[in-house]
Amino acid sequence: MVSYAQGIDALNQSLSELRDIDVSFEFFPPNSEKMENTLWKSVERLAPLKPSYMSVTYGANSGERDKTHDIVKRIQKDTGVIAAPHLTCIDASEAELRTIAQDYWDTGIRKIVALRGDLPDNSTKPKMYASDxxxxxxxxxxFDISVAAYPEKHPEAPNAQFDLLNLKRKAEAGANEAISQFFFDTSTFLRFRDRAAATGIDLDIVPGILPVTNYKTLLKFAGFTNVHVPNWLHKQFEGLDENDQTTRNLLGANIAMDIVKVLAKEGIKHFHFYTLNRSELSYAICHMLGAKG
Structure with a gap:
């Protein structure tokens, strides 16, 4: 039988494991004044948690790209938090990419999330890949470069081994971190991490965490990202009143917390939160992890 003192020691050890972790947050460029206000309120709310960095996704046209540039520069200037723009190569020439990269470097941006980007509907083989x-x-x-990783295989990859070899090429090209697609089965992520290590991939693989705020939106995201939504998660949201957002937020926070707890016990020390530009759930989860803000 476990004594009271042993139980307290185990609890303290568990809390210690959780409080040693690092977090980072992802945002996207807003497309309305209301969404822009929400973005900056979220940045202001999450910055005191001292994240490793805040990343900003990259739009598929020049207007969106300009927004990404402006947001990362403002985040770093106003908050002091490292800001990491996403940069894609599918819709820009090599000369344009070099110009963008040099501009970032000249303005103090040292971290970039490098991605191939989504192919246009009428596109064939891309001229450049993320490794390029x-x-x-x-x-x-x-630059300090992060790339994407897919525990459940990239939707366009013919098989999981092909996907891993592509990740290895990105590591060999100079990336030092991979951020995973979101997932809900922790064993899937851990198996992927082990397979990556066995393939000789020398990268920190950071789990991407998506706190679920909208079940229908989740199903939509999962559909085009090749993410499996397990039966237990379907059942959690089954029968909930669509207007009861408080219960849905609490459920989403608990699901994300459970994922973090399991992975922290497996030695994971950095978690990347897909905020969807909202701070509430990410802040609550990080607060429960012991972050102070």
Whole structure:
């Protein structure tokens, strides 16, 4: 039988494991004044938690790209938090990419999330891949580069081994961190991490955490990202009143917390939160993890 003192020691050890972790947050460029206000309120709310960095996704046209540039520069200037723009190579020439990268470096941006980007509907084989973009960025300056990883395989990859070898190419090109697609089965992520190590991939693989705020939106995201939504998660939201957002938020926070707890016990020390530009759930989860803000 476990004594009271042993139970307290185990609880303290569990809390210690959770409080040693790092977090980062992802945002996207807003497309309305209301959404822009929400974004900056979220940045202001989450910055005191001292995240490792805040990343901003990259739009598929020049207007969205300009928004990404402006947001990351403002985040870093106003909050002091490292800001990491996403950069895609699918819709820009090599010369354009070099110009963008040099501008970031000249304005103090040192971290970039390098991605291939989504192919246009009428596109065939892309001219550049994420590994090419990583090599280009490293040629411009000594950036700290994150790339994408897919525990459940990229939707376009013919098989899981092909996907892993692609990740290895990105590591060999100079990336030092991979951020995973969101997932809900912790064993899927852990198996992926182990397979990556066995393939010789020398990268920190950071789990991407999506706190569920809207079940229908989740199903939509999962559909085009090849993410499996397990039966237990379907059942959690089954029968809930669509107007009862408080219960849904609490449920989403608990699901994310459970994922973090399991992975923290497996040695994971950094978690990347897909905020969808809202701070409430990410802040609540980080607060429960012991972050102070």
């Amino acid at each position: 973009l990583v090599a280009l960025l490293k040629d411009v300056a000594d």
